[in-house]
Amino acid sequence: MDCSGSTETLNITHEESKENIDDESLSTNVKSSETPVEKKPKTQQKKFVRFPLSRVKHIMTLDPDCNNVSKDSVYLITKATELFLEFLGRESGKHSQQGKRKTVQRRDVDAVISEFPQLCFLEGALE
Amino acid sequence: MAEKLEDFNLPMSVVQRIIKEAITENLNIAKEARIALARAAAVFVLYITSQSSLIAQKANRKTLTGDDVFEALRNLEFDDLIEPLQKSLQEYKESYKKKDKNVSTSKAAEEDQGEEIEEIEDDNEDE
Secondary structure, three states: OHHHHHHHHHHHHHHHHHHHHHHHHHHHOOOHHHHHHHHHHHHHHOOOOOOOHHHHHHHHHOOOOOOOHHHHHHHHHHHHHHHHOOOOOOHHHHHHHHHOOOOOOOHHHHHHHHHOHHHHOOOOOOO | OOHHHHHHHHHHHHHHHHHHHHOOOOOEOOHHHHHHHHHHHHEEEEEEEHHHHHHHOOOOOOOEHHHHHHHHHHHHHOOHHHHHHHHHHHHHHHHHHHHHHHHHHHHHHHHHHHHHHHHHHHHHHHO
């Protein structure tokens, strides 16, 4: 743990120094290098997952049978959960629209859960 | 388990954003429904994890792999998620192979993001 802490601080200082270098080079080169240097890291950080991987990993390790997890498995479960939540939200929304209501209620979620056989694991788990 | 209830939760702000994007614009979500959906997502993480762990155990492996997750999803009849996940994993893998040089900096950035989200969540709870 101590080691990881020290590398983190090292990384941060690295980042800062890099940024400083970038700023200097930008001020000298001005237009040509400006956009590609800035854009790439930003898009790579943002686009893949919306849930924090660290939190999902934490929830995964609550499972007593789960000892070690690979980077890919954490990513896949995070992404799967996002897709799953989108699906559940969309179906719940359809339900309230069918009832001509403008607010998605808890009973819409319950209705979706009993509608799909794959979702039976959620029955009674949401109290 | 009861002691760690808070760790079960995924950040509410992210849950809210994902649901909002999934449903049609003029729909609102009741607070109760939102809490139920967030809980459903967290239960989903554990559900897939425990199934994946079983598969890894049967194969005498201690580390959860991406293939274990795919097989778990197939067993639990979430076949629809598999294709988009395979594409997404491919992109993810390519991105972190490219980033090999900058691995340390990206890790630091990832953790920063996680912390930010947690802070937001805390703010919401105060309200």
